Amino acid sequence: FPFRLFPLREHGMNWRARPLTCQEIQAFRKSREVMDRFIRAYKLMLGFYGINLVNEETGELERAENWRERFENLNRFSHNNLRITRILKCLGEMGYEDYQVHLVKFFLTETLVEETLPNVKRSALDYFLFTVRSKEKRRELVHYAWQHFKPQSSFVWGPRDKLQKYR
Numbered sequence: 001f002p003f004r005l006f007p008l009r010e011h012g013m014n015w016r017a018r019p020l021t022c023q024e025i026q027a028f029r030k031s032r033e034v035m036d037r038f039i040r041a042y043k044l045m046l047g048f049y050g051i052n053l054v055n056e057e058t059g060e061l062e063r064a065e066n067w068r069e070r071f072e073n074l075n076r077f078s079h080n081n082l083r084i085t086r087i088l089k090c091l092g093e094m095g096y097e098d099y100q101v102h103l104v105k106f107f108l109t110e111t112l113v114e115e116t117l118p119n120v121k122r123s124a125l126d127y128f129l130f131t132v133r134s135k136e137k138r139r140e141l142v143h144y145a146w147q148h149f150k151p152q153s154s155f156v157w158g159p160r161d162k163l164q165k166y167r
Helices: 024-029 030-047 065-075 079-093 097-113 117-133 135-148 160-165
Strands: 050-051 062-063
Touching: 024 030, 030 050, 030 065, 030 079, 030 135, 062 097, 079 097, 079 117, 097 117, 097 135, 117 135, 135 160
Parallel strands: none
Antiparallel strands: 050 062
């Protein structure tokens, strides 16, 4: 069977690759070798997107030296957004929920605050945000997005009354 670098429990674009089972996920998570390879693959993809993993413990990220040219690629080719969504979902499956939060916040910052990735903004808001497993962290990220979205009155990813009262 063909394998995926970031396997999921759902079918993807490759119809020959079969979805993961819960038992396979548990086995992967218990294997130090598999998890080390997973983090290496994650770092490889981040590098392709112009991002560095600064801290393997926390999942903290920063722009790589070549971020300008890599962001140009991200802005030009929207198929990357599907891959990023897949990576985010896989991070959650493999127990790296904190990594999810850092990657989503990175893209929210680059799209809404820095405005370096305008063509990634819709995917960040429509898909990336909602891959985050932790309801509390997802709420924090939605609030962060709302705070930086322009115009705020057009923000549709959360109820305005709750966003205004949040914390």
